Amino acid sequence: MSLIRKPLNRRSILRASAVGGAALATPTVFTSRAWSAGYLNEPTGSTVTLGFNVPQTGPYADEGADELRAYQLAVEHLNGGGDGGMMGTFSSKALKGNGILGKKVEYVTGDTQTKSDAARASAKSMIEKDGAIMITGGSSSGVAVAVQALCQEAGVIFMAGLTHSNDTTGKDKRANGFRHFFNSYMSGAALAPVLKNAYGDDRKAYHLTADYNWGYTTEQAVRESTEALGWETVETVKTPLAATDFSAYITPVLQSDADVLVLNHYGGNMVNSLTNAVQFGLRDKLVNGKQFEIIVPLYSRLMAKGAGENVKGIFGSTNWHWSLQDEGSKAFVKSFGQKYGFPPSQAAHTTYVQALLYADACERAGTFNPCGVVEALEGFEFDGLGNGKTLYRAEDHQCFKDVLVVKGKENPSSEFDLLEIVEVTPAEQVTYDPNHPQMAGGQLGTCNPGV
Secondary structure, eight states: OOOOOOOOOOOOSSOOOOOSGGGGGSOOOOOGGGGOSOOTTOOOSSEEEEEEEEOSSSTTHHHHHHHHHHHHHHHHHHTTOTTOGGGGTOSOOOOOSSOBTTBEEEEEEEEOTTOHHHHHHHHHHHHHTTOOSEEEEOSOHHHHHHHHHHHHHHTOEEEEOSOOOGGGGTTTOOTTEEBOSOOHHHHHHHHHHHHHHHHOSOOEEEEEEESSHHHHHHHHHHHHHHHTTTOEEEEEEEEOTTOOOOHHHHHHHHHSOOSEEEEEOOTHHHHHHHHHHHHTTGGGOEETTEEOEEEEEEOOHHHHHHHGGGGBTOEEEESOOTTOOSHHHHHHHHHHHHHHSSOOOHHHHHHHHHHHHHHHHHHHHTSOOHHHHHHHHTTEEEOSSSSSSEEEOTTTOBEEOOEEEEEEOSSOSSTTOOEEEEEEEOHHHHOOOTTOGGGTTOOOOOOOOOO
16 A cells, blocks of 8 residues: 555644643643544554564664663553653653553564665555554664655654754654654764863864764764864765775874864764774874874764773763663663663663653543644653653754763773763753754654544
């Protein structure tokens, strides 16, 4: 069957709204009668099926494995199992541990392979063959943009997993898509002041950039934010996503007058490129009378583990870290650690939270209808899920919350204690206008229920 549907050209007269303070704990309640029209894959039995589309192979497979662990934990908690995790700290109290709208949560999985075509194919199969009413996951912005567009066409909700490119909620935003994870602009805005304080305002940067949309927007964000503070960009070079040996790209850095290398790489790419850079002696060099430095704009615990001692002292940003001491983070770390024996990554955190946010929106809307879910999430403010007070902005479906600047620990106490938080950047510092030039070109459009 075709997945191309006409979008619904109306908005509900009942709109989600929430404000700060005590009101954060009060769920917005809708009536399901407002969304009585049919919609794609409407659950008719006692269960509801979600589609978990993660990289099970390819350069981001480690992230995908942790995402899937978190999704499975979220399903357990939604169905009333375990200790409930963040459901107990979430400011909205709509979730009761009896599934979603009284239906037991089931799930199917797919392998994105960190390839857009493969990710679309697996999502399409889960929607058409398995009746998935929501698709979530991914550890690549190229995949997220592709699957989000498919879900918009099909008429199901897409709750993005780990996707950091500005494009996901910028030029490629869609009404049926939502992102909890932070983005490239936020990394640049959070990192630049820390880098200036640590390294000064007279630096020459060389960028190696993964050759897809995440790499492009991350390079732009870091370049523009550091140039605004006085840094000079001497070179930008694209590298293939499939690359495993970056030696040929490191040699020209040595021959330039750059004194900073920015690795706009993620996952296995970052592990390999950082390892090559250290092997070539970059961290021991003095250039322009300054110690040569390396920066990794987007960090994760899994990447730090893969790179080992090479991450020591290197700055980056992250969406969340298991060492945070708020009640939500502690509850999640406890649940995840008891189930799997080690702390969760930021990929696991954002996917767990997205699953809860989707389920909560359905409960507050009183329906699985995508347009009801959209209304429930737009402008929704919440707390208790690990990043402090957070807003799902209606204009672009991007979450705004505090951003962490981290660096590799000099003396880690364990294989998991590799990063230390050096700055918690408040949400106000990383918030931008919806029409910011780095986000320009896209239209959110209207929700599509699929029929």
